[in-house]
Amino acid sequence: MKEFINQRIKESIRERALSLGFIACGFADASALRSGTFLRAWIEAGRHGGMDYLSANLERRLQPGLSLPEAASIIVCMWPYPPPGPADPRWAAKLEGRIAAYALDEDYHSRLTHKLESLAEDLHRSCTTASRIQVDAGPLLEKELAIRAGLGWIGRNTLALMEGPGSYTLLACLLTTARFxxxxxxxxxxxxxxxxxxxxxxxxxxxxxxxxxxxxATAATHTAKASLPASGSIDSLDSRLCISYLTIEHRGPIERSLRADVGNWIFGCDECQEACPSNVQENVQDAAISPAFLRPKLVELLFLSHEEFRSRYGSTAVSRAKRRGLARNAAVALGNSANPAAIDPLADALATHDELLVRVHAAWALGRLGGHRAQSSLQRCLDSGPAPPLAEEAHLALAALRRAGISSGV
Ligand code: SF4
Ligand code: SF4
Known part of the structure; x- marks a missing residue:
């Protein structure tokens, strides 16, 4: 077995990581991870939703050496981001959506990749080594590695938590053949x-x-307990229910029974982080973040052209949701607003949007908002002989209106 790299080099790499803006840097060995049994069961239970890439790359996730032959160590770096600003109780009056705090800045994938490239260059200057960078886009279990590297624990919100910064952090890993x-x-x-x-x-x-x-005190309300493996837990999240998954990764219709709970989240969700007592920092809004990010106008999102979507979100993490996903999410949030000003834009989307997915969610939203204008637009839609998913949604929406009493809507 190779000798360990000199401690002085190890500490200089750690110092360099901190000077690049990471708040913590730890060193883990690159041996196989221990969460295979749990992860297989989690996937078998379908809790990964439609994220088939998780099952496809499972062995590579569990064995870092498959991503980099002869990998000996993994340098795990933690990057802080500002906590979300306080939720705006007037979002419905203003028809504004909400984006998870980590996505409010330039795309962290490229930003952190550049920083790890600098770190890798320093490492290469100190010793002969091959390395590979992974920033939330490759098959690696960063959270388990963060624990292994001594950075913190995995909370019941399934995120890596570190004393001090809490969970408002991102993880970036550098696999290397150097043996630390x-x-x-x-x-x-x-x-x-x-x-x-x-x-x-x-x-x-x-x-x-x-x-x-x-x-x-809250335990009694959580009888549906699923899975926290003992210490060093990976996660017990049912992705199929998670707003973050539904608004970002999920490509099809959002399950009807979940739409009302999505509120005005249009990309991700911070609710479990905001509730966490380990997140002791004050919720502050970063003045440098543009209002289009902090308080995106739902009606605009419903109708962004391809070009507008690219220019507004192309270089940000929000691009992951795709134009049609973001418009779908905006339709759901508009439906949750109880604001009559949302009816006309939704009726337009129902009649003219180029994405069937968006029209389907506009139909649901109109049924939720209610009122005669919503009813007549749904009826017009049905009279035009729409595609089956839209016909079904419009029928259900009209039935909901009838049950509620059409004129009692907004
Ligand atoms: S609070 Fe939001 S992000 Fe956290 S698990 Fe629930 S839905 Fe997902
Ligand atoms: S809210 Fe409590 S249980 Fe949940 S992650 Fe934070 S400290 Fe853990």
Whole structure:
């Protein structure tokens, strides 16, 4: 077995990572990860939703050496981002959506990749090594690696948590053939009896199979506990229920029973982080972030052209949702607004949008908003002989209006 790289080089790499703006940097060995059994069961239960890439690359996720032959160490770096600003209670009056805090800046993939490139160059100057950068876009279990590298623990909100910055962080990894002495695995505090994130989740996506803490006031509300593997847990999230998955990764219609709970989130969700007592920083809005990001106008999002979508979101993480996904999410949020000003734009989308997916969600939203204008636009849609998914949604929406009493809507 190769000798460990000199400690002085290791510490200089750590210092360099901190000087690049990372708040923590730890060293883990690149041996196979231990969460295979849990992860296989999680995927088998379908909790990964439509993220088939997770099952397709499972072995590579579990064995870092498959991503970089002869990988010996993984340098795990933690990047902080500003907490979300406070939720605006007047979003419905203003018809504004909400984007998760991590996506409010330039795309972190490219930003952190550039920083790790600098780190890799420094490493190459110090020793002969091959390396590979992974920033949330490759098959690697960053959270388990963060624990292995001593950076923190995985919370019941399924995110990596570090004392101090809490969970408002992103992880970036550098696999290397250089053999560093591993840092001690994390052995500090953890969530303890806290379960605050669970009732805060609007859709019940967080579940645990560990017994409810005896003195947890919220435990009784969480009988549907699924899976927190003992220490060093990966996660117990049911992605199919998670707003973050639904608004970003999920490509088809959002399950009807979940749409009302999505509120005005149009890309991601921060609710379980906002509820977390480990996130002690004040919620602040970064003055440098443009209002189009902080408070995106839902009606604009409903009708962005391809060009407008590219120019507004092309270089940001929001591009992951695609134009049609973002417009779908905007239709859902408009439906949740209870604001009559949303009816005309939704009726336009129902009649003319170039994406069937968006028209389907506009039909649902009109049924939720109610009123005669909503009813007549739904009826016109049905009279035009729409495609089956739209016909079904419009029928359901009209039926909902009838049940509620059409004129009692907004
Ligand atoms: S991101 Fe939102 S929906 Fe997903 S687990 Fe957290 S609170 Fe629940
Ligand atoms: S809210 Fe409580 S249980 Fe949830 S991640 Fe934070 S500390 Fe852990």
């Amino acid at each position: 002495e591993p840092d001690p695995a994390y052995s500090g505090g953890d969530c303890g009896h806290c379960m605050a994130c669970m009732p805060a989740c609007p859709t019940g996506a967080l579940r645990s199979r560990d017994p409810a803490p005896a003195n947890s």
